[in-house]
Amino acid sequence: MGAVLSSLLIAVPQNPCKIAKYKDMPPPKCVHMTLGEEDLRNKTIIIVGDVHGCLEELQELIRLTEVKYDDKCLYIFVGDIINKGPKNVETLHFIQKLGAYVVRGNHEERVIKEWNDLKSGRLPTFTMNYSWMEELSESDMNYIMAFPYTITIPSRSITVVHAGLSAWKNINSQKPKHMVTMRNIVGIDNIDPLESEETDRGVPWASVWPGPQHVYFGHDAKRRLQVYPYATGLDTGCVYGGSLSAVNASLPGTVIVSVPARCNYKEY
Numbered sequence: 001m002g003a004v005l006s007s008l009l010i011a012v013p014q015n016p017c018k019i020a021k022y023k024d025m026p027p028p029k030c031v032h033m034t035l036g037e038e039d040l041r042n043k044t045i046i047i048v049g050d051v052h053g054c055l056e057e058l059q060e061l062i063r064l065t066e067v068k069y070d071d072k073c074l075y076i077f078v079g080d081i082i083n084k085g086p087k088n089v090e091t092l093h094f095i096q097k098l099g100a101y102v103v104r105g106n107h108e109e110r111v112i113k114e115w116n117d118l119k120s121g122r123l124p125t126f127t128m129n130y131s132w133m134e135e136l137s138e139s140d141m142n143y144i145m146a147f148p149y150t151i152t153i154p155s156r157s158i159t160v161v162h163a164g165l166s167a168w169k170n171i172n173s174q175k176p177k178h179m180v181t182m183r184n185i186v187g188i189d190n191i192d193p194l195e196s197e198e199t200d201r202g203v204p205w206a207s208v209w210p211g212p213q214h215v216y217f218g219h220d221a222k223r224r225l226q227v228y229p230y231a232t233g234l235d236t237g238c239v240y241g242g243s244l245s246a247v248n249a250s251l252p253g254t255v256i257v258s259v260p261a262r263c264n265y266k267e268y
């Protein structure tokens with residue numbers, strides 16, 4: 001079963017723009033991005049966990065990986081690069097300058113929703129938690145809105161998604177809401193198992209992911225680093241006073257580079 005599902009996932013997505021909308025969320029132009037060897041340019045693939053505006057820790061993490069891998073890194077972020085943390089706009093610009101790839105997280109979706117609500121007059125101004133958005137430009141928003149839900153590198157058998165994937169659906173049938181929010185699978189032995197944001201029922205989706213496609217993801221700070229045979233969870237809770245982590249996806253195993261949070265920016 002695993003091999004069949006994975007071959008479906010590796011296949012180049014069909015009609016990637018025909019995707020069900022999540023509430024009034026506009027989908028990115030490219031929903032499922034595929035990178036080839038020509039995009040990798042012989043660089044070391046570094047996948048970075050949820051940054052949430054923790055700029056100083058991110059800069060330190062990038063310095064460490066550049067030293068370790070001779071300035072030849074290609075960065076892919078698992079999403080939630082912004083919101084909650086101390087330096088959201090600066091983090092966004094820093095990641096953009098890195099030439100990194102980013103997948104869309106639930107916090108990018110919240111920012112898109114807040115922006116659209118404001119533009120359409122549904123909000124008088126940015127609500128308190130989003131006051132930092134006043135510094136965002138139209139071009140910053142276009143950058144954020146273009147982040148795909150998944151990035152797949154078929155030649156390395158790697159997929160990056162913010163929250164998770166359902167093993168029983170091919171990539172074009174994955175629901176946007178689940179890709180940015182799921183943590184658990186409830187009723188895995190049922191005919192119709194359910195994706196869930198909650199962690200108190202069911203099992204971590206990554207623990208039952210069949211591979212051989214290796215999925216890197218974030219979004220699950222409570223569980224911190226998760227290492228499964230075919231899935232690696234990289235949200236080590238930097239914004240909650242944990243650490244910011246990255247993995248070298250060009251090497252077998254789980255080679256992690258990690259930077260401790262400078263303070264506890266937010267209560268979990």
Ligand SMILES: [Mn+2]
Nearest residue numbers: 080105106219
């Ligand atoms: Mn998240």
